[in-house]
Amino acid sequence: MFELVEPIATVTFSDAVTEAFLALGMRNYWDGYFAGRAAPLGLAPAEVVHAVFYNFADGEVARHIPWVWGKTTPEEAIAVRERASAAELRRRIGDLADSPGLVRVADLATRAAVSAPTEGRGLYAGLRALDVPEEPVARLWHAANLLREYRGDGHNAALVAHGIGGTEAHVLMALALGMRPEEFDRVHHLPEPQLSAVVERLRGRGLVDAAGGFTAAGRDAKERIEALTDELAAPAYDVLSADELDELIAGLEPIAAV
Template identity: 60%
Template sequence: MEATRTTTKADVARRLTRQLLEPIHLVAYMADEPMFALQAIGYEGYWPGYFASRSAPLGRVPAEVVDALFYNFAPGEAAACIPSCWDVATPEAAMAARNEGCVVALRRILGGLADSAQLARAADLAVRAATSAPMEGRILYAGLRSLPVPDEPVARLWHAATLMREHRGDGHNIALVAAGIDGQEAHVFAAIDGGMKPREYGRLNPLTTDQLAAVVDGLRARGLVDESEKFTAAGRELKDHIEAVTDALAASAYDCLEPDEIAQLIADLEPLVARIDAVGYEEVS
């Protein structure tokens, strides 16, 4: 998709950040290697390492800050891991473990593409965009911007993808807050948008039956969800509006790239993401 007169900046942002860079970033949560790397430095299970490594660019901030920035975790989930996670390892050690695990995972998944010229070129273009986006209001992104950019191409690409994913995520939180949708309501919206019942959506599992019913009932009372737990016309319109605002807020990151560079970045990323889609994130034993 080239940046032409019929393609908006928001369209470009959705294609690049959501569809092409986010799958690269997601090895952090979907592949085994980052989890194993975090467990190797002392984190037990999954969530302590997740909260430690993702919040590490912020330093040793209280659980309330992490909960606010991550936005959509159930009450108490952040506090169950923070600040106790810093008794296991420093923020710097947690970041290093995650980064190393992600590079190992990407190399496994991408195979020969990991050392290709197109990956190196994509990494350079993505880094330019990722280090040119506005930081105002993007706290987690700003924390990541304070870190050095790796030189090795695979690490460089993952770092850029992570910057862009968190930049978009910070903007998505802004859009949700402006629309009056809280974190658990956002999960219900995501479930319905994906054709699921709210209870089928894994990120809502920490809520009790009564807590989840209260969230859904609140959306129903506002005319956003119907009795069958699907969007009303107003709910569908609001969900689409939130996504449109999110894409618009992400678009300025790509202003530093010329149209031909955007087209090149898309062309270089597409086979990488196709490989990820074909192979999957988990290691086949």
């Protein structure tokens, strides 16, 4: 489900959506990213957004929050993000947007997306408080975004349970992709001493070897975190019968593949 939902939800990080935020007075991609993604939390301070988003380095959120709220409001950011994301999804999927089955897929995805428990899921709970769009393509994007953030909140819980901090998670992701941390886009801009200190902490815990790669314990820890993340994401789909879940998967596959 992650592989089917992720391509739909992440159209919100596209150039088209960034341009919509630039039109509001945002300075760059990251202003729009933080305004759009944090908007369901309201006028939360940077410290709260940092905690909920989890994996940004110290100080990164504060470069955008609360500055963006001097240019727009959370309500406007939510509306702009939804409108631009739906338009981009429609553009990408072409004729599928008007196909008879899209309404059914959007309905099934939405049933799952609004059915999951909100306890301990701060960002998901904020999104659940929003109105569900009526237009099918917008509703599908909204559902995918809900499901993505539900899984993301669970992923953060899994990281906390395993004692992995936010920047550490990005370093481990870089290693899993066969990259050095300084090559990974989420942390490559951090000062070299800061990145080295993160790697050294992971090495001290036996998760990273002397050459900067995974140890067996590091690979095992990452696999356990990913497995727990999947387990924590599963309750969102419990509301669907086996046949309905199969129908949702079949309907999402051509959309996610575009």
